[in-house]
Amino acid sequence: MGNLAGCATGYVFPAAPAPQPLLVIEGMTVDFNGVRVLRGIDLTLARGEALGIVGESGSGKSVTWLAALGLLPRSATVSGSVRLDGEEMLGAAASRLDRIRGGRVAMIFQDPSSALNPVLRIGRQIGEVLARHHGVSGSNIRAEAKRLFDLVGLPDAARRFDAYPHELSGGQNQRVMIAMALAGKPDVLVADEPTTALDATIQAQILDLLTTIRRETGMALVLISHDLGVVSETCDRIIVMYTGSVVETAPADAIFASPRHPYTQGLLAALPPFEGALHRLVPIEGQVPDPTNLPPGCAFAPRCPKRLAVCEEAVPPLAQPENGRFSACIAATVQPARLSLKLNTSVLA
Amino acid sequence: MTANILELSGISRSYSTRQGLFGKRVPVRAVDDVSLSLQEGQTLALVGESGSGKSTTGRIALGLERPNSGHVLFRGSELPPADTPAWRRMRAQMQMIYQDPLAALDRRLPILDQTREPLDIHDVGPASERNDKALAMLDAVGLNAGHAASLPSQLSGGQRQRAVLARALIMKPSLLVCDEPVSALDVSIQAQVVNLLMDLQRDLQLSLLFISHDLKVVRQVSQRMAVMYLGRIVEYGETRLLLSNSVHPYTRALISAVPVAGRRTRERIILTGEPPNPAARPAGCAFHPRCPIARSECANVSPAFTTLPDGRSVACHAVDGHPPIEEVGV
Amino acid sequence: MFRFFAIRVLRAVLTVALVVTFAFIVLRLSGDPARSIMGDDASPEAMTAFRREWGLDQPLWMQYFHYFAAIFEGELGRSMRGGVPALDLVLERIPATLMLTLPAFLMKLAIGIPAGVYAALYRDSVIDRAVMVTAVAGYTVPSFVLGLVLVQLLAIWVAWLPTGGTGGLQHLILPIITLGVGGAAVLARFVRSAMLEVLGQPYIRAASAKGIPWASVVRGHALPNAAIPTVTIVGFMVGNLIAGSVVVESVFSWPGVGNLLVVSVAARDLAVVQSILLLVAAAMVFSNLIVDFLYGVLDPRLANGNTGGDH
Numbered sequence: 001m002g003n004l005a006g007c008a009t010g011y012v013f014p015a016a017p018a019p020q021p022l023l024v025i026e027g028m029t030v031d032f033n034g035v036r037v038l039r040g041i042d043l044t045l046a047r048g049e050a051l052g053i054v055g056e057s058g059s060g061k062s063v064t065w066l067a068a069l070g071l072l073p074r075s076a077t078v079s080g081s082v083r084l085d086g087e088e089m090l091g092a093a094a095s096r097l098d099r100i101r102g103g104r105v106a107m108i109f110q111d112p113s114s115a116l117n118p119v120l121r122i123g124r125q126i127g128e129v130l131a132r133h134h135g136v137s138g139s140n141i142r143a144e145a146k147r148l149f150d151l152v153g154l155p156d157a158a159r160r161f162d163a164y165p166h167e168l169s170g171g172q173n174q175r176v177m178i179a180m181a182l183a184g185k186p187d188v189l190v191a192d193e194p195t196t197a198l199d200a201t202i203q204a205q206i207l208d209l210l211t212t213i214r215r216e217t218g219m220a221l222v223l224i225s226h227d228l229g230v231v232s233e234t235c236d237r238i239i240v241m242y243t244g245s246v247v248e249t250a251p252a253d254a255i256f257a258s259p260r261h262p263y264t265q266g267l268l269a270a271l272p273p274f275e276g277a278l279h280r281l282v283p284i285e286g287q288v289p290d291p292t293n294l295p296p297g298c299a300f301a302p303r304c305p306k307r308l309a310v311c312e313e314a315v316p317p318l319a320q321p322e323n324g325r326f327s328a329c330i331a332a333t334v335q336p337a338r339l340s341l342k343l344n345t346s347v348l349a
Numbered sequence: 350m351t352a353n354i355l356e357l358s359g360i361s362r363s364y365s366t367r368q369g370l371f372g373k374r375v376p377v378r379a380v381d382d383v384s385l386s387l388q389e390g391q392t393l394a395l396v397g398e399s400g401s402g403k404s405t406t407g408r409i410a411l412g413l414e415r416p417n418s419g420h421v422l423f424r425g426s427e428l429p430p431a432d433t434p435a436w437r438r439m440r441a442q443m444q445m446i447y448q449d450p451l452a453a454l455d456r457r458l459p460i461l462d463q464t465r466e467p468l469d470i471h472d473v474g475p476a477s478e479r480n481d482k483a484l485a486m487l488d489a490v491g492l493n494a495g496h497a498a499s500l501p502s503q504l505s506g507g508q509r510q511r512a513v514l515a516r517a518l519i520m521k522p523s524l525l526v527c528d529e530p531v532s533a534l535d536v537s538i539q540a541q542v543v544n545l546l547m548d549l550q551r552d553l554q555l556s557l558l559f560i561s562h563d564l565k566v567v568r569q570v571s572q573r574m575a576v577m578y579l580g581r582i583v584e585y586g587e588t589r590l591l592l593s594n595s596v597h598p599y600t601r602a603l604i605s606a607v608p609v610a611g612r613r614t615r616e617r618i619i620l621t622g623e624p625p626n627p628a629a630r631p632a633g634c635a636f637h638p639r640c641p642i643a644r645s646e647c648a649n650v651s652p653a654f655t656t657l658p659d660g661r662s663v664a665c666h667a668v669d670g671h672p673p674i675e676e677v678g679v
Numbered sequence: 680m681f682r683f684f685a686i687r688v689l690r691a692v693l694t695v696a697l698v699v700t701f702a703f704i705v706l707r708l709s710g711d712p713a714r715s716i717m718g719d720d721a722s723p724e725a726m727t728a729f730r731r732e733w734g735l736d737q738p739l740w741m742q743y744f745h746y747f748a749a750i751f752e753g754e755l756g757r758s759m760r761g762g763v764p765a766l767d768l769v770l771e772r773i774p775a776t777l778m779l780t781l782p783a784f785l786m787k788l789a790i791g792i793p794a795g796v797y798a799a800l801y802r803d804s805v806i807d808r809a810v811m812v813t814a815v816a817g818y819t820v821p822s823f824v825l826g827l828v829l830v831q832l833l834a835i836w837v838a839w840l841p842t843g844g845t846g847g848l849q850h851l852i853l854p855i856i857t858l859g860v861g862g863a864a865v866l867a868r869f870v871r872s873a874m875l876e877v878l879g880q881p882y883i884r885a886a887s888a889k890g891i892p893w894a895s896v897v898r899g900h901a902l903p904n905a906a907i908p909t910v911t912i913v914g915f916m917v918g919n920l921i922a923g924s925v926v927v928e929s930v931f932s933w934p935g936v937g938n939l940l941v942v943s944v945a946a947r948d949l950a951v952v953q954s955i956l957l958l959v960a961a962a963m964v965f966s967n968l969i970v971d972f973l974y975g976v977l978d979p980r981l982a983n984g985n986t987g988g989d990h
Contacts, residue, residue, distance in 0.1 A: 056535035057506075071884055094893065102890030115885040118980055119903045128899070129889050155623075164979040169623050180889065199398035200562055201620045201639075204606035208619050226535065229608030256611030270540035272569040274592075274609050280547075281569065283540035287505050 022047045022187060022220055023068075023105075028080030028090075030060070030067045030244075037291050038063050039244040041080070042318070045188065050214060050221045052231030052252065054267075055241035058288050061224050064241075065190045069105060070097050084187075103133040106181035110193040112173035116165035122176055123161035129183040148179040152209060171202035178209065182217070189214075190222040195230065207234050228267060232256055240264050243289060243299040246318055249326040260327035262306045298330065306331040352424075354524055354556045355387040360409055360419030362402075366628060377627045379405045380416070381580040387524075387573075392550065392557040394567040394588060396603070397577035400627050403560050406577070407526045410558055411443050412436055423524070441471055444517035448529035450509035454501040460487065460512045461497035467520045486515045489552075490545060507538035511545065518549065526558045531566060543569055564607050568592055576600045579625045579635040582654075586661025596663045599636050634666065642667050687971055691964040698960035699750075702953055703743055712947035716759050733759060733949075746953070755957065756950030758943075765950035769936060769958060773921065775845075776928070776935030779854050780920045786859030787866050787916060792909070794863070795870025799878060800897065810867060817864025826857040826930040843931035854931045858924055862916055869912050873905040880904070907977050914970035918963035922955065 021044040030038035038060045045051055055061040066072050068082040068089065082089040084104060089097065101107075109115040117125060126145045130136035136144050142161055149157035152175040165173055174194060181189050191210060195203035211234055214221045225231050231238055231252070238255045240248040240263065248261040259265045269282040286303040289295060295302055301311040308331050318328045327333075362380040380402040387393040395403040408414045410421060412428040421428045423443065429435035447453050455463055465483035468474065474482065487497050490511040501509055510530065517525060530546070531539040547570060550557060561567050567574055568588060575585040576599065584597040595601045598618075605618040622639040625631075631638050637647035644666060652664045713729045714721075721729075730736045734745060749756065755766045798810040830853060834842040841850050877883065878901055886896045916923070925937030932938070936955060943951040974981050 056537065066884075069888060071887055098890045098892050100890070101888055107885075107888040109881055109885055109888075111881060114881045117882040117886065117900050117904070119907075119978060120900070128891060128895075132890055166980045171623060177885075184890065199624050200564075200606045201398065201602055202624055203608075204602075204617060204619055205621075207608070208617070227608060228536070228610035232610045233608050253611075267536055268610060270537045271610055272540075272543065272565040274565050274568060274607055278569065281540040281544050283544060284537035285541075287507070287538075288535070 021045060022049075022085065024081070024083045025064070025068060026081040026083075028064065028067060028078065028082065030063055030072065031077040033075055035291050037244050038067065041244075041246060043239060043246065043249070045220050045222065047187070048214070048218045048220055049237065050211075050223065050235040052235030052238040053222060053224045053241060054226070054228055054231050054238060056226060056288060058243060058291065059241040060244040061241050062192050063244075065107065065192065065222065065224065069101055069107060069190070071101075071107075099133075102129055102181075102186075103184045104186055105188045105190065106184050106186040107190040107192065108174070108177045108181050108194050111170075111197040112177045112194075113165060113170055113197075115177060116173055118165055120164075121161070122163050122165060122168075126176070126180045126183055129180050133184040144183070145179070148182055149176070151182065152176075152179045152213070153205075154179065169202075170198050171205060174198065174202075174206050175209070178206075178213070182213065185217075186219055188220045188222060190224070192224045193226065194223070196226070203230075210234065228256075228271060240267070243294060244291065245299065245328065246326075247300065247328045249318070251324060254325060260321065260325060260332055261300075261329045262304045262331065263300045266303075266305075298328075304331070352389050353386040353422075354389045354424055355385075355410055355558065356420075356422040356425075357383055357385045357406070357410060358420050358422070359384055360406070360416035360421065362405055362409060362414060362416050375628055378580050378630065379627060380409065382419070383577075383580075383582055384419075385575055385582070385585070387556055387558055389523075389556055390550070390554050391573065392559050392571040394571035394574040395558065395560045395577060396562065396564065396567055396574055398562065398624050400579065400625055401577040402580040402627070403577050404528055407445070407528055407558060407560050411445055411526055412440065413445075437471075441467070441520045442522050443524040443526070444520065444522040445526040445528065446510070446513050446517050446530050448532050450506065450513045450533075451501060453513050454509060456501055459498055459500060460492065460504070460515075464497070464512065464516045464519055467516065471520065473520070483515070483519060486519045487512070489549070490515045490518075491541075505538070506534055507541055510534065510542055514542075514545070514549070518553065518555075521553065523554070524556045524558065526560070528560045529562070530559075532561070532563060539566070546570065564592065564604060576603065579627060579630055581635065581664065582662075583636065583665065584661065584663050586657075586659070590659055590661055596657065596661070596668055597665050598640050598642050598667070602641075634664075684968075684972075687968055691968055694964050695957065695960045699747075699953060699957055700743070702956045703746065704739075706947065706949055706952060707739060707742070710947050712759060712949055715945070715947040750957075755954040758951050759948050760946060765948075765954040768951055769939065769954045772934065772936045772939050775933065776921060776924055776937065778851060779858060779924050779927065779933060779935065782851070783855045783858035783862065783924075784916055784920060786855065787862035788913070790859070790863040791866025792870050794867040796874055796897075796902070796905075798867065798871045799874030802875065807871075810871070814864040814867045817860050818868070820861075821926075822857055822861055823926050823930050825860060826853070826927055829853050829857060830930075843933070845934060850931075854924070854927050854933055857927050857930070866909075866912060866916075870905065870909055873908045874901060876908075877901045877904045903977065907974065910970055910973045910977065914966045914973075915963075917969070918966035921962045922959040 023045040025041055025043045028038060028041045029036060041060070041064050053061045053064070063072070067076065067078045070089070072078065078090060080090065084100060089100060116122070123142065123145055126148065127141040130141050130144055145161055146157050149160055154160055154172060154175045160168070160176070168176065194210070195206050198206060207230065210221060210223070223231055223234055235252050238250060238252050239246055240255070240261065242263050248255065248259065248264045250260070255264065256268065259268055263284070266284040270284055272281060273279070284303050289299060289302065295312065297312040297314055298304070298316050301307045304311065310330055314330065316328045316330045318326045319333060320326050321333065360380060360383050361378065363376050363378045365374040365376050383402070383406055385393065395406060397403045405414065409416050412421065412431050415431065423439060429439060461480065461483055464487055465479045468479045468482060484494065484497055492508060492511050492515065496504060496508060496512070501512070504512065527546070531542050534542060543566060546557070549555060557570070559567065559571055571588045573586065574588045574591055575582045576591070576597065577583070578599050584591060584595065584600045591600060592604060595604055602618045602620045618641065620639045625635065633646070633648045633650055634640070634652050637643040640647065647666050650666070652666045654662045654664050655668055656662045657668070712733070713726045713735060717726060717729055727736070734742055746756070755764070757763060758765050758768055794810045794814070798807040801807050830842050833840050833853065840853055844850060883896060883901060886900045887893065891899070921936055922940070924935060925940055927933070928935045928937035929941055940952065940955050943955070
C-alpha cells in the first residue's frame with residue numbers, strides 16, 4: 001500500500017522518452033455545460049514519435065486533441081496546460097493559434113469527404129494553407145500543390161487541383177487531407193480515426209502512407225482510433241483512455257503482450273482473434289458509464305473483474321510500475337493473491 | 350448432408366444511374382450472376398468493400414428486391430413476389446437487422462411495443478400473451494423490464510441492437526440476414542452482441558446470412574464465406590480455409606489489410622488504385638487493374654468459376670492447373 | 680444541360696397553365712360578374728346583353744377554350760369595367776407596386792441576412808436572443824396589424840408621416856417598412872438556421888484546424904454553403920415582388936397591382952383578375968427557374984455530381 005501513497009502525490013509525466021518533449025499536455029480537463037468529459041489528462045509527445053490513442057466512444061480520445069488545438073465549440077470549458085516547445089497554447093491569442101494550427105500542428109479527420117468544403121475547389125482549399133503558412137502565391141501554389149499531391153500518391157495530381165471533393169473517392173479525399181496537412185510542414189500530425197470511414201484495402205493504403213510520410217519528414221504522428229489493430233501496427237507508444245482519463249500508457253509491443261490495466265486486458269480479450277484457435281469472445285460486461293453519472297472511485301470499477309473494495313472509493317492515479325509503462329489501477333499494484341478477495345458479479349447490460 | 354435453407358442461383362441485379370445531373374443514364378450491375386447456398390442452422394458470411402453488391406445480395410435473398418434474372422429458393426421453393434400475402438407469410442420466417450439500430454427503431458415508441466409489434470401485425474397468439482412473449486424475448490437478448498419501457502434514445506448503442514434483435518426474433522424466424530450488425534458498436538459491446546448472436550443461433554436453430562466487411566468478426570461467426578468484388582463472387586468456400594489459405598489475390602489483399610492488435614511487422618499487400626466503381630466496371634476480370642498478379646488475359650477474359658479439390662470455388666485465371674470440375678451453385 | 684432546362688421550362692409553363700385554369704374555375708363558380716358589375720337592380724335584358732357581350736352565356740368549357748386560345752395570341756381579354764385591355768390596366772399599376780416592393784426587398788436582404796448570420800455566429804448570446812425574439816414578433820404579427828400600428832404611431836400620434844395615399848417620398852416610408860419587417864424576420868430566421876447547420880459541419884472545424892482565421896472561415900467557407908438554401912427563400916421573395924403587397928396596398932390605399940386585384944375580385948372583373956394571376960404565376964415560376972440556375976452555380980455537386988441511386 002505504500003506504493004499507492006507514493007504515486008498519489010508527486011506526478012510523473014507518462015513516459016517522456018526525450019529530454020525535451022515536443023508537446024506536453026498537463027492536467028487538461030474539458031467540461032461541456034457543466035459535465036466533465038475530460039478528467040485531467042497528462043501526456044507528452046516526443047519529436048518524430050508515433051503515438052496511438054485508443055478508446056471507445058466517450059473516452060475523450062478526440063476531445064483531448066480538439067481541446068488542445070482550441071477546436072471545441074464555445075460551450076466547452078477547457079483548463080490545464082498544453083505546451084508546444086514550451087509555449088502555452090491554451091488561452092493563446094487567436095492569431096497565435098492560427099499560426100500553430102495547420103502550421104506546426106496539423107489535423108485530419110474521420111470522414112474526409114465531409115472534412116473538405118463541398119463548394120470549394122480542392123486547389124483553393126490546399127492553396128489557402130500554402131498561402132497562409134508559407135506565403136506561397138500565384139502560380140507557385142499550383143506547382144506546390146501538385147508536388148504535395150504526388151507525395152501523397154494522389155493519382156492524376158495535376159488535374160485534381162481544379163476538382164471538387166465530390167469528384168474524388170473517399171480514399172483520394174483522405175490523401176488530399178493529408179496533402180493539406182503536409183502543406184504546413186507540421187511537426188505534429190493529429191489523425192483522428194483517419195481510416196474509419198474507408199474500405200479495408202484503402203485503409204491499408206492510408207496507414208501505409210502515414211507511416212511512410214512520418215519516416216520521411218520526421219514529424220510526430222498522433223493516431224486516434226477505436227481500433228487496437230490500427231494503432232498497434234502504426235504506433236510506437238499507445239495511450240489507452242476510458243471515460244475521459246488515461247488508464248494505461250506503454251510501448252506498443254509491451255501493451256499488447258502484457259496489458260497492465262484490466263480495461264486494456266478486457267479490450268484485447270473482447271477482440272475476435274484473427275490467428276490461432278477460435279474461442280468464445282470475452283466481452284467487458286456492462287456499459288460505459290454516462291459522464292453525468294460516473295462512479296465515485298475508478299470509473300471502470302463497476303465493469304472490472306479485478307475490482308477491490310478500495311476501487312469504488314478512490315480514483316486511482318497513473319502509476320509507473322516499470323520504466324516507460326504507466327497504469328491507473330489500484331488492483332494491479334496490489335499482491336496478486338488479494339485479487340481473489342472480491343470478484344465482480346457480472347452484469348448483463 | 351443438411352438441407353439448404355436458402356439458395357441463390359445465378360442472380361443478377363442492375364440499376365440505371367445518371368452520370369451527373371445532365372448526363373445520360375448508365376446501367377450498373379450491382380449483382381452479377383451470384384450463386385450461393387446457406388445450410389440450415391449455419392452462418393454464411395458475405396464479405397466485400399463498398400460497391401461489392403453484398404448488401405444488395407442480402408436484400409434479394411429476402412425478396413426485398415427482385416433480381417433481374419436468377420432464382421431465390423427458400424427451403425426449396427421460390428420466393429413469392431414482394432408485398433403479396435404469401436410473401437408476407439414467408440417473410441415472417443426471414444428477418445433482417447441493420448448496422449444502425451437507431452434508424453431501424455421508431456423513436457417515439459417504447460421498446461416493448463416495438464418488440465410485440467410483429468405479433469400484432471401477423472396476429473400471432475392471444476393478444477393478452479403478447480406482452481409476456483415480448484418481455485421474454487427481450488430477456489433472452491439481455492434487456493430487462495426497465496429497458497422494455499424505455500424509448501430507443503434512452504438506450505445505448507449495444508442495447509438498441511439487442512432490441513432490434515429481439516424484434517427480429519420474436520416471430521421465431523429461421524433465417525436472419527444481418528447487414529453489418531456490429532460495425533457501429535464499440536469493441537467491448539461488439540463482443541457482447543457477437544456472443545449473443547451465436548447463442549441465439551444455437552438456441553433457436555437460426556440460419557444467418559452475415560454481411561460484413563470485418564474479417565475478424567466473420568472468422569468468429571461463420572462456417573462458410575463468399576468474397577464479393579464488383580457484384581461478383583471471387584472466392585467462396587469454408588471460412589477456415591479461405592482465411593488460412595486464400596487463393597484469390599483479392600481475398601489475400603483483404604486478409605492482409607486486417608489490422609491485428611499486437612502484430613507489428615509483417616508483409617502487407619497494399620493494393621494500388623481506388624475502390625471499384627460499379628458504374629465503370631473494367632473488362633475481363635473486374636479486379637485486374639488492382640491485381641498484383643494480373644496477366645494479359647485478365648484484361649480481356651472474365652475468369653470462370655473453378656472448384657478446387659478442397660471444395661472452394663475461385664474465379665481467377667491464376668488458379669489454372671486446377672481444371673474446372675463443376676460450376677458452383679447450379 | 681439543354682435537356683435539364685428544357686424540362687424546367689416545360690414544367691414552368693405547365694405550372695402557369697394550371698394556376699390560370701384553377702383561377703378560371705374558381706372565379707366562374709364564385710359569383711356572377713354580370714350581377715356584380717351591372718348591379719342588382721339592372722334589367723334582365725341588360726344582364727343578358729352583358730352576358731352575351733362578354734361570352735358569359737357560353738358553356739364553361741367553351742369560355743375556357745376561348746380564353747386559352749386568346750392567351751396564345753397575346754390577348755388577355757378586356758376589363759369588364761370600361762373595356763380597356765386587362766393587361767394594360769395591370770401593367771400600368773406595376774411601377775407603383777415595385778416602388779414599394781423593391782425597396783422593401785432590399786430592406787429584407789439588408790436586415791435579414793446580416794441579422795441571421797450574426798445570430799448564428801453568436802448563438803445563444805443576448806444578440807441571438809434579441810434577433811430571434813424580434814424575428815418571431817416580426818413574422819407572427821400580420822402586416823395589416825403592423826401597418827395599422829405604424830399608422831397610429833407615426834402618422835396619427837406624432838404625425839410625421841402621411842397615413843396613406845400617394846405623393847412624395849414620405850408616402851413610401853410606412854408601406855415599405857410594413858412590407859420589409861416581416862420578410863426580414865423570415866429571412867433572418869432562415870439564414871440563422873442555415874448558418875447553424877453549416878457551422879456544425881466537419882469542414883468548418885477542418886478549416887479552423889488548417890489555421891484559417893475565424894473571420895475567413897466564416898466568409899470563405901461557411902457563407903458560400905449557407906447561401907445555397909437561402910437562395911430558395913430569396914427567390915420566393917423575388918417572385919413576390921409583383922403581388923406580395925396586396926394587404927399593404929389596401930391598408931395604405933396605394934394604387935398598385937394589389938389594390939387593383941382587390942377591386943377586380945370584388946367586381947368579378949374576370950379578365951383583370953386572371954391577367955394579374957397569370958403575371959404573378961409567371962413571376963413566381965420565373966424566379967424559381969433562376970433559383971434552379973443559381974443552385975447549379977453555387978453548388979458544384981448539382982452541376983456535375985452523380986445524383987443517381989447509390990444502391
